[in-house]
Amino acid sequence: MLLPLGAPALPLDEAGKYVAGAYVVFVVLLVVYVAIMAAKVQRIEKELREVAEIAERNKAAQVAPGREAEEAAPHV
Amino acid sequence: MYGKGLKPLSITTVAMLALSLSLVFFYAPLDGDQGFIQKIFYLHVPLAMTALVGFIVGGLFAIAHLRTDNRKWDAYSYVSIHISVIFGVAVLITGAIWAKASWGHWWVWNEPTLVSFLIVFLMYATYYPFRYAIEDRDRQARYASVFAITAGAFVPLNFMAVRMAQSLVHPRVFATSNGGLPGEMLVVFLCCLVAMALLWVTLVKFELTAKSASGQVKRLRRALDAPAAGGGSRIAPEVS
Numbered sequence: 543m544l545l546p547l548g549a550p551a552l553p554l555d556e557a558g559k560y561v562a563g564a565y566v567v568f569v570v571l572l573v574v575y576v577a578i579m580a581a582k583v584q585r586i587e588k589e590l591r592e593v594a595e596i597a598e599r600n601k602a603a604q605v606a607p608g609r610e611a612e613e614a615a616p617h618v
Numbered sequence: 619m620y621g622k623g624l625k626p627l628s629i630t631t632v633a634m635l636a637l638s639l640s641l642v643f644f645y646a647p648l649d650g651d652q653g654f655i656q657k658i659f660y661l662h663v664p665l666a667m668t669a670l671v672g673f674i675v676g677g678l679f680a681i682a683h684l685r686t687d688n689r690k691w692d693a694y695s696y697v698s699i700h701i702s703v704i705f706g707v708a709v710l711i712t713g714a715i716w717a718k719a720s721w722g723h724w725w726v727w728n729e730p731t732l733v734s735f736l737i738v739f740l741m742y743a744t745y746y747p748f749r750y751a752i753e754d755r756d757r758q759a760r761y762a763s764v765f766a767i768t769a770g771a772f773v774p775l776n777f778m779a780v781r782m783a784q785s786l787v788h789p790r791v792f793a794t795s796n797g798g799l800p801g802e803m804l805v806v807f808l809c810c811l812v813a814m815a816l817l818w819v820t821l822v823k824f825e826l827t828a829k830s831a832s833g834q835v836k837r838l839r840r841a842l843d844a845p846a847a848g849g850g851s852r853i854a855p856e857v858s
Contacts, residue, residue, distance in 0.1 A: 567711045
């Protein structure tokens, strides 16, 4: 395969497209990665909220029997 | 605590990337041979160098995992390889764009530098299905470490083989007998290299922090005897 090894440099208007393309690819990859990570963080936040609700329910369930016993005790 | 120091690191990385891009477009002189198209060099080469070093670092973490049997090192190794593969995608695309502008072809199969990088990239692309094929987490981590060490050792060997090859078209700008990069270009290139290395470290730390947070939530669920949520990865190692 013959390659234009000694070819003159591309004019600025044509080279600019390629340079912009390369840098845009880099930025797009970075943005896609950040978007994927943002989705992951959102999922973690959702899971954390669920776990907090479970913990609160468990705590309420532990407190409730004690309160019921207190209420059921005869007042003197 | 994987997230410790992530904020100042991120700020430094963004500042360094901004500085590097400014230097590339406003300070670095135009290349006499390639002209404006040579600006891709400041993106493509640091990305490639960081990706290759990242693969080796992944291998070093894998050695630490096999020596200590601590799953933390497996997670480090996995994340290092993962980020390096992403960098590898960027290297291949930016390289193809540069090749098209410079040589008139998107890809040149008889150029050792290009083909060797593609081989390394494809080898690491098999890392994911390789991990995915093993169900048992301990075996998965061990086998993945062996893979990372073997592949990590292949990277410098591959690099040396390419340096010894008589390439026709791909430029050699470092340690060549007839010159190399002029001073101003070298300064800009080194800035770009530092920026890319910082970006790699930041992304690795970011990924590890997210994995750690996810691991902590799972731990909390187990402690509360809560049912596990779906959607967890079978291949990504858990970090606690």
